[in-house]
Amino acid sequence: MIKLAFCLRRRAELSLGEFQRYWLDMHGPLVRQHAEALGMQRYVQLHTEDHPVNAALQAPRGGPEPFDGIAELWWESVEALVEAVSTPEGRHAAELLLADERRFIDLERSPLFVAREHELHAAGREAGDVA
Numbered sequence: 001m002i003k004l005a006f007c008l009r010r011r012a013e014l015s016l017g018e019f020q021r022y023w024l025d026m027h028g029p030l031v032r033q034h035a036e037a038l039g040m041q042r043y044v045q046l047h048t049e050d051h052p053v054n055a056a057l058q059a060p061r062g063g064p065e066p067f068d069g070i071a072e073l074w075w076e077s078v079e080a081l082v083e084a085v086s087t088p089e090g091r092h093a094a095e096l097l098l099a100d101e102r103r104f105i106d107l108e109r110s111p112l113f114v115a116r117e118h119e120l121h122a123a124g125r126e127a128g129d130v131a
Helices: 016-036 052-058 076-085 088-104
Strands: 002-008 040-048 069-076 112-115
Touching: 002 076, 016 040, 016 069, 016 088, 069 076
Parallel strands: none
Antiparallel strands: 002 069, 002 112, 040 069
């Protein structure tokens, strides 16, 4: 399995709550609607919590501001992803999703990349075991 990881920052005019509501309630169903055309195996949204612990975790590291969320989209392989977006249905679905993303995501500040997960710890089971 490979993932497309999309580290999201919201458009400047949106609050964190507005961004996350739109992403969950509007964009999420749109992704689900087109998942088959895209050959997607799984879609997960990680919503950043607005909590003081974030600043406490960030302070000793001195890094940039946090993302507003991360989307994880899963495919069997990079080849499966490329094949899916090469079909007319896949291209159409990708175009619709991108048009919607422009409504709530600051795309210029939101990196995305293909990655492979390497599980090193999971409570109650050995690393590498399939759940």
